[in-house]
Amino acid sequence: MLPHQPVVRFRVGLPIALLTCTQEPTLMADFGFDFTDEEYDEPVVASSDNAGNSDEQPSDDSPVDTRSITVASDATPSPTSLTSLSSEVLVNSIEDASPKVLEAVLPNQFDEGDLTPIERLCIRSQSSLPFLRVWAAREIKNVLHSSPVADILTTIFPVAFQLSMDKAESDDASPTNGSLENPITHSLFHDWLETMLLDPSVIVVNGVQAALVELGHTMEFDLYHTEVIHHTILRLVKSVIKSRPPSIDILTDNILSAAFLNSNSELEDKALRRKLMALKLIRALVQKFGSGLKPAVFVPTIEKTAQDPSFEVRRDTAFTLGELSYALSYDLVLEGIFPIFQNLIQDTNWQVRHAAAHIALPKLATVLTGSQWASPQITVGPGRALHTGPNGPSHPGNASLPAGQSPHLPPPAPPVAAKVWAQIIERLLGSREVSYPVQTSVFEVIGQLMVAFQHMDKVKEILVRYYLSVVESAVDQDVVTTPELIFQCAYNFPAMLFIMGVSRWDELADAYLALTKFDHFEVRKTLAHSLHEVAKLLGPEFGEQYHEKVFGYFLVDLDEIQLAVVAHLTDFLDCLYPVARERCLPQILEVFQHEGNNWRARETMAQQLAPLCRLYPERTVVRHLLPLAVHWAKDQVAAVRAAAASAFPVIFDMTKEDPGLQVQFFESIIQFRAATTFRARLFFIQICEALLTQQVDATDFEQFFLPSLLALANDKVSNVRIAVARTLKRLLPAQTAMSAEPTEDTKSRSSST
Numbered sequence: 022m023l024p025h026q027p028v029v030r031f032r033v034g035l036p037i038a039l040l041t042c043t044q045e046p047t048l049m050a051d052f053g054f055d056f057t058d059e060e061y062d063e064p065v066v067a068s069s070d071n072a073g074n075s076d077e078q079p080s081d082d083s084p085v086d087t088r089s090i091t092v093a094s095d096a097t098p099s100p101t102s103l104t105s106l107s108s109e110v111l112v113n114s115i116e117d118a119s120p121k122v123l124e125a126v127l128p129n130q131f132d133e134g135d136l137t138p139i140e141r142l143c144i145r146s147q148s149s150l151p152f153l154r155v156w157a158a159r160e161i162k163n164v165l166h167s168s169p170v171a172d173i174l175t176t177i178f179p180v181a182f183q184l185s186m187d188k189a190e191s192d193d194a195s196p197t198n199g200s201l202e203n204p205i206t207h208s209l210f211h212d213w214l215e216t217m218l219l220d221p222s223v224i225v226v227n228g229v230q231a232a233l234v235e236l237g238h239t240m241e242f243d244l245y246h247t248e249v250i251h252h253t254i255l256r257l258v259k260s261v262i263k264s265r266p267p268s269i270d271i272l273t274d275n276i277l278s279a280a281f282l283n284s285n286s287e288l289e290d291k292a293l294r295r296k297l298m299a300l301k302l303i304r305a306l307v308q309k310f311g312s313g314l315k316p317a318v319f320v321p322t323i324e325k326t327a328q329d330p331s332f333e334v335r336r337d338t339a340f341t342l343g344e345l346s347y348a349l350s351y352d353l354v355l356e357g358i359f360p361i362f363q364n365l366i367q368d369t370n371w372q373v374r375h376a377a378a379h380i381a382l383p384k385l386a387t388v389l390t391g392s393q394w395a396s397p398q399i400t401v402g403p404g405r406a407l408h409t410g411p412n413g414p415s416h417p418g419n420a421s422l423p424a425g426q427s428p429h430l431p432p433p434a435p436p437v438a439a440k441v442w443a444q445i446i447e448r449l450l451g452s453r454e455v456s457y458p459v460q461t462s463v464f465e466v467i468g469q470l471m472v473a474f475q476h477m478d479k480v481k482e483i484l485v486r487y488y489l490s491v492v493e494s495a496v497d498q499d500v501v502t503t504p505e506l507i508f509q510c511a512y513n514f515p516a517m518l519f520i521m522g523v524s525r526w527d528e529l530a531d532a533y534l535a536l537t538k539f540d541h542f543e544v545r546k547t548l549a550h551s552l553h554e555v556a557k558l559l560g561p562e563f564g565e566q567y568h569e570k571v572f573g574y575f576l577v578d579l580d581e582i583q584l585a586v587v588a589h590l591t592d593f594l595d596c597l598y599p600v601a602r603e604r605c606l607p608q609i610l611e612v613f614q615h616e617g618n619n620w621r622a623r624e625t626m627a628q629q630l631a632p633l634c635r636l637y638p639e640r641t642v643v644r645h646l647l648p649l650a651v652h653w654a655k656d657q658v659a660a661v662r663a664a665a666a667s668a669f670p671v672i673f674d675m676t677k678e679d680p681g682l683q684v685q686f687f688e689s690i691i692q693f694r695a696a697t698t699f700r701a702r703l704f705f706i707q708i709c710e711a712l713l714t715q716q717v718d719a720t721d722f723e724q725f726f727l728p729s730l731l732a733l734a735n736d737k738v739s740n741v742r743i744a745v746a747r748t749l750k751r752l753l754p755a756q757t758a759m760s761a762e763p764t765e766d767t768k769s770r771s772s773s774t
Contacts, residue, residue, distance in 0.1 A: 138164050139176055146180045158184045178210060211252055218257070218298050219291070230302060234309050250306075250318060257299040258322050293331055300326060300337040307344045316348045320357045327361045332370040339365045339376035343384035354388055355436055366445060371456035378449050379462035386473035389437050439477040446470075446480060450487045457503070464491070464509035468516025475520050485528070488517060492532040495539070504541050511536045511544045515554045523559060530567065537571050542579065549575045549585035556596035568593070569601060576608050583612055584622055591632040602636060606645065609633075613649055620658040627653045627664035634671045643682050647672055651689050654704050666707040670715040677721070687725070694729045699738040706733065706744040713751050727752075 146157040217229045326338045365377040474480040575586045653665035676682040693705035
């Protein structure tokens with residue numbers, strides 16, 4: 022264990038549940054140790070004879086073997102021995118210590134029957150043994166729920182404060198001295214909370230932050246606003262403004278200037294951490310509660326941090342603007358947040374501009390253009406229409422509001438002129454922007470921006486122009502210097518097509534074909550994943566000219582790109598005319614029949630069999646796809662066989678009307694029933710289970726499959742018999758439901774009665 026872990030566990034252990042105990046330790050294994058006899062130097066506790074003849078107490082300075090403690094059945098561990106152990110080992114290993122052991126740990130101070138939970142908490146929090154103070158920290162949460170408010174203020178809070186300040190780094194920690202008689206003051210509590218928020222440990226900070234957010238669900242609104250928002254979060258920034266560190270100019274001629282400058286640096290570092298923590302908490306609260314928090318109170322703070330001399334504070338302010346824009350009222354976003362954003366977008370530091378462009382720009386554009394409530398229809402094919410907006414199809418450019426946050430009322434007219442937005446986009450993508458990461462961040466959210474500016478033709482055309490220019494310049498280059506930009510263009514292509522519409526496909530067609538042949542693997546892979554989305558948007562009319570061509574490119578590409586297409590194969594084929602599907606089938610079969618060592622690839626292909634069968638005629642399915650299902654049914658990997666089993670119920674249902682095809686189907690599966698390998702017989706049972714899962718007609722199942730299934734009930738392999746029993750158990754509910762349905766005879770008898 023690292024030396025600093027006990028301290029972190031003291032501070033973060035406050036909300037952890039009570040450490041329960043179960044058994045008196047009589048052997049060394051009870052303490053979580055497992056050493057051989059050769060590893061022992063000497064026993065820590067003497068034999069009972071020696072122990073009875075010696076009154077000498079062990080010295081605190083005497084060496085103790087920290088690896089082990091040997092406890093006889095009638096002996097108890099000494100405090101010195103326990104002190105030498107690791108705190109984590111003792112907390113996690115000593116369970117339900119008997120009164121004798123506890124008396125040894127806390128001599129003359131512990132009586133299980135006489136102490137209340139609060140008294141026990143106070144005593145253990147004062148122990149010189151670190152593991153008992155860890156126990157006290159973990160017990161605080163349970164004691165809080167069962168204690169009156171007066172005891173919480175006068176006793177438990179001081180104990181928690183004292184444990185949070187615990188500095189024990191090793192096992193020789195001395196007991197903490199602190200009075201538990203005086204109640205904790207309001208100011209002291211907030212000082213303690215602030216100390217925890219600024220703790221160097223990320224674990225502690227995240228725990229306290231999560232606790233502050235969760236308080237919003239239990240505390241009254243006014244109390245939460247006062248104690249958490251004003252006295253905790255905003256206080257982090259206000260106290261920095263009120264207590265400025267001494268100026269460097271004043272200390273220049275001072276003899277102790279070096280010491281003062283060092284102190285000044287520490288104060289500035291602490292002030293920076295306070296501001297960053299305040300902004301982090303604001304984002305967490307706004308994400309959780311949205312407009313219900315009344316976040317207008319944060320705007321003055323944001324205005325101050327946006328002008329902070331530290332670029333880290335201005336950068337985190339830009340992060341916060343995006344979250345606030347969804348929660349604030351429309352007028353406040355326009356008059357308070359947008360001017361701050363305009364200043365940050367022109368900041369001298371590229372990290373600030375990057376945060377403003379990547380996080381704040383798309384969210385502010387979504388709010389101020391009203392695109393979160395507008396959802397126009399865009400025609401993507403004959404008889405087809407898609408909607409933009411929060412509930413539209415899933416693609417990179419689909420801007421949606423966070424859960425729990427109400428949309429703004431639509432403005433009567435766009436208050437921010439298109440000219441202003443155009444200047445912002447030109448500023449970020451034009452020659453004035455010298456930072457490559459900033460330009461890349463805009464292309465990363467270009468799909469969201471297209472949705473936001475769908476009614477502003479001037480801004481939309483600027484985005485399209487830069488988008489096409491990046492792709493064209495990359496095609497003309499022998500060595501691409503901007504691969505990340507090209508990747509973002511490929512990733513956001515469905516969103517660009519979605520907003521521009523099929524009518525402007527001619528402008529995007531050349532760029533799309535160029536991207537599909539791009540040298541960089543990541544570009545082709547993301548386009549392969551979105552091929553079915555592009556096919557949905559364009560419709561089947563463009564199938565022969567574009568869809569089949571690109572589909573063919575990707576099927577002869579690398580294995581990962583092939584799998585990206587296969588994962589959405591049926592979605593893609595569903596967008597083609599039946600004739601086009603027939604033309605694609607040979608290429609599909611060639612990929613499916615390719616034997617590879619990647620069983621996950623075979624599983625993905627086998628999962629596509631069932632939906633693929635529904636897209637082709639019965640004879641095509643029996644001739645080409647049924648042999649594939651039989652082939653994968655013999656795969657060495659169980660997951661592949663299970664995926665292939667789902668195709669057989671579909672094929673059985675398709676062949677019921679054609680006796681000739683049904684004969685071919687049964688000839689294919691009967692081999693599994695009479696196979697000599699138990700794995701094949703298990704697969705026949707899997708087919709029966711798949712038939713029941715897909716609710717095949719019960720009469721058909723009893724006629725064609727049940728006799729063979731029952732014959733396997735006496736199989737010599739126990740796994741086969743177990744699988745039969747499991748399948749028959751699934752069959753019983755179906756039989757019960759059938760018997761519950763009244764037949765014609767029962768109806769006639771009941772009517773005559």
